[in-house]
Amino acid sequence: MKTLEALNHPQRKLNSLKNIVIVGGGTAGANVARPLSLELNPHEYNIVIINPLPFRIWLPAILRLLVQGCEMKDDVFVGYDKLFYHGNGVFVRGMVESFEPGNGRKGGEVVLEGGQKITYHTLILSMGSLWEGPPSIPFQVDKVHTHVQNYQSNFEKAQHILIVGGGAIGTEIAGEIKDKWPNKKVTIVHAFILLLNPAYTGQVRRTVAKGLQERGVDVILNDWVDYAGTGDVGQVDIRTRFKESIIAVNYIVRCLSSLLTVMHLGTDVDFLQVHARGPRPNTSLVAKSLGDSVLSPIGQIKIQPSLQVAGYDNIFAGGDIIDWPEQRQAMKAAVHGKHIAHNILQQIHGLPMKPYRGQTEMLSLSNGRNRGSTYFGFLTGFILKDWATKRIKGKDLLIPVFKAQQGYV
Numbered sequence: 001m002k003t004l005e006a007l008n009h010p011q012r013k014l015n016s017l018k019n020i021v022i023v024g025g026g027t028a029g030a031n032v033a034r035p036l037s038l039e040l041n042p043h044e045y046n047i048v049i050i051n052p053l054p055f056r057i058w059l060p061a062i063l064r065l066l067v068q069g070c071e072m073k074d075d076v077f078v079g080y081d082k083l084f085y086h087g088n089g090v091f092v093r094g095m096v097e098s099f100e101p102g103n104g105r106k107g108g109e110v111v112l113e114g115g116q117k118i119t120y121h122t123l124i125l126s127m128g129s130l131w132e133g134p135p136s137i138p139f140q141v142d143k144v145h146t147h148v149q150n151y152q153s154n155f156e157k158a159q160h161i162l163i164v165g166g167g168a169i170g171t172e173i174a175g176e177i178k179d180k181w182p183n184k185k186v187t188i189v190h191a192f193i194l195l196l197n198p199a200y201t202g203q204v205r206r207t208v209a210k211g212l213q214e215r216g217v218d219v220i221l222n223d224w225v226d227y228a229g230t231g232d233v234g235q236v237d238i239r240t241r242f243k244e245s246i247i248a249v250n251y252i253v254r255c256l257s258s259l260l261t262v263m264h265l266g267t268d269v270d271f272l273q274v275h276a277r278g279p280r281p282n283t284s285l286v287a288k289s290l291g292d293s294v295l296s297p298i299g300q301i302k303i304q305p306s307l308q309v310a311g312y313d314n315i316f317a318g319g320d321i322i323d324w325p326e327q328r329q330a331m332k333a334a335v336h337g338k339h340i341a342h343n344i345l346q347q348i349h350g351l352p353m354k355p356y357r358g359q360t361e362m363l364s365l366s367n368g369r370n371r372g373s374t375y376f377g378f379l380t381g382f383i384l385k386d387w388a389t390k391r392i393k394g395k396d397l398l399i400p401v402f403k404a405q406q407g408y409v
Contacts, residue, residue, distance in 0.1 A: 033089055163187065204381075
């Protein structure tokens with residue numbers, strides 16, 4: 001594999017062959033690049049993956065890293081040096097500013113920050129989501145490590161942690177905290193009448209709540225936190241909107257709102273409010289390049305069943321950014337990537353492409369290392385509890401799967 005920090009690197013001329021350019025090196029992008037590197041002739045095609053960080057981040061494990069400590073960072077941040085079979089690919093570290101389809105919508109160019117350009121024969125968009133709060137990993141290496149260290153320090157100092165928002169992020173943070181500090185007080189406030197969201201059955205949502213409550217997590221449902229008023233140093237008194245419950249805390253993890261506010265009172269972190277809204281599709285460069293008409297009202301890319309962008313035969317999209325009626329999850333993005341790789345090969349060989357038909361809903365929520373709930377949406381659906389969830393996800397957070405996708409097998 002070639003790693004290019006600048007496009008005029010003498011080892012390889014990116015514009016001399018047909019470039020299959022992948023924007024975004026997350027789960028979808030990596031699972032396009034790896035199979036294509038095995039199948040395509042390297043004397044005819046370049047496989048180019050562009051990512052702002054020199055490593056891929058495994059988001060299913062990031063919450064445990066933020067709570068438990070830096071010893072697992074090498075399992076969460078993994079480079080691209082083994083991604084391509086036989087080194088048949090090019091990694092470009094950079095930020096994509098825009099892309100320009102060619103005449104007749106054939107080929108085109110990707111424009112990086114700084115004005116450098118890479119021509120493409122086929123373009124794959126896999127930029128993923130923009131997060132806020134705990135999963136909002138910065139695009140600069142030094143800031144990544146600062147982000148991790150700050151969260152680890154603040155979780156350790158706090159004695160009562162309020163999590164505002166009981167979705168997948170909020171519930172898994174609670175379990176990780178209880179694993180490391182069983183005696184810390186943890187409270188979740190969630191706006192729905194049950195945890196998670198209505199995409200899942202009531203039985204699943206009640207099972208998740210019961211598992212947390214058995215570990216001493218307080219769960220307040222059908223309520224909201226609007227404002228955190230500060231009391232004495234080291235304490236924040238929270239009054240919920242509807243039930244007017246008063247909660248005295250000194251660390252707030254907010255999993256619904258849209259801002260990030262950090263307040264330091266005295267020499268220690270006495271009041272920290274973290275807003276961690278659910279993810280937004282990272283598609284601003286698509287609007288800039290193709291116009292708003294290719295995006296849904298919430299900013300996801302309109303696609304054909306082949307996972308081609310609507311109206312563009314040589315542009316594909318996968319992962320969280322596509323407009324498809326399913327829950328956004330890493331394992332679904334992996335299937336998108338492999339599906340796109342298959343259809344690119346079909347297109348190159350003049351064969352019919354396979355339509356994407358979606359995936360059965362599944363949810364595996366770890367409650368620390370040894371507990372949790374896993375839901376499979378087959379037929380009427382069924383739930384597996386602690387023993388199975390520990391083996392499916394809780395024990396290793398699917399890190400072996402992640403490393404295999406990166407070529408570390």
